[in-house]
Amino acid sequence: MSQSLIKVGVVGAGIGRHHLAAYRALPHAVEIVALCDVNEARLNEIGTMYNVPRYFTDYNELFASGEIEAVSVCLPNSLHAPVSIAALEAGLHVLCEKPLAESLASSYKIAEAVARAPGKFMICFNRRYRLDVQWMKQVLRQGLLGRVYQVKAGWVRETGIPGWGGWFLNKTIAGGGPLIDLGVHMLDAVLWLLDYPAPLTVSGVVEANFGPRQAKTWQAPLTPVPYTVEDSATAFIRLAGDVTLSLETSWASHAKPGMDDFFITLMGTEGSIELYVANYATENTLTFYTEIGGKPVVTRPAVKISRSDHEYAITEFVRCIREDSVPTATVDQGLTLMKIIEAIYQSAEAKREVILTQDG
Ligand SMILES: NC(=O)c1ccc[n+]([C@@H]2O[C@H](COP(=O)([O-])OP(=O)(O)OC[C@H]3O[C@@H](n4cnc5c(N)ncnc54)[C@H](O)[C@@H]3O)[C@@H](O)[C@H]2O)c1
Structure with missing residues (x-):
């Protein structure tokens, strides 16, 4: 070393x-x-x-x-x-x-x-390093949720179309809108929590309701530019192990003013965890639901985040170089997410479910 x-x-x-x-x-x-x-x-x-x-x-x-x-x-x-x-x-x-x-x-x-x-090669999937997401992983490892059968995840903005006139709005450069920008974070966090089960089928819908009329953007347009990505996407994904994942992402919507919130709910046979991060909150983001003695119990774990997500991710990258170990956010995981994302776009285009085989 x-x-x-x-x-x-x-x-x-x-x-x-x-x-x-x-x-x-x-x-x-x-x-x-x-x-x-x-x-x-x-x-x-x-x-x-x-x-x-x-x-x-x-x-x-x-x-x-x-x-x-x-x-x-x-x-x-x-x-x-x-x-x-x-x-x-x-x-x-x-x-x-x-x-x-x-x-x-x-x-x-x-x-x-x-x-x-x-x-070494690592992808900066920084959300998974948040201490609240890490806490969820610990609870899963301890088996406290039983079998996880359903996951709901998403990232929803009210006014948040980024970089008006910039590359984010260009499908050729960005590859897509909020699905590939925000959805990829949530997909990674969910799949990482579940030990990256294979995606089996994907059904998706994308919409562009605000971008084309230059509404709900972070910056006013200087000159009108073509808007060639979606501004919202929803998807239903079947994962190996009989888990379903419903995903919701948007850069723009009629919602609580200023909303920029992400969430993951893991539903298990013995308990559920809800992560809700409103406007990048760093505490009070978790709720754990279970039953003790036949009565519902609701717990709010005291997890407080004091460093940026990037600090956690970069600490991991540097540690892997120093210790000559393999980073946990691998190229294979990035590939799996891109298979899901492309399948969502294909499904939206074809208006039907897409079946993913194990090799592609
Ligand atoms: N992990 C996260 O939380 C997070 C947050 C924001 C952005 N991102 C990702 O980071 C990447 C960059 O996004 P951004 O928001 O910083 O975009 P940005 O447009 O603000 O910055 C990109 C920079 O790259 C420069 N650049 C463009 N072409 C170049 C070239 N050929 N050589 C050198 N510099 C060049 C631009 O001048 C610009 O300064 C994207 O992939 C985005 O998805 C990740």
């Missing part, structure tokens, strides 16, 4: 700034060496904010520089594959933002590169 500082770089200075903050919180393990972004104003602003010594506008130059051992890929979804593959081929350890890629085809290309490369 090497005790020298791991030299890291970050590509993309949007959410990449959360990666910088999380690396900075590990000064005994990590040295932040470089930041890369094609937007030089952003590069300078964020680089200065986090005191980053080296700036790059071309990720290939950064990877060839020999100055870093690990990189966070924090770029628009369609760049996850080319940039992660280039980093892996340069011998780097890679932490790639979610989703794995904008499409299943690109996801397979990453998986092939991961299989060939010596470096």
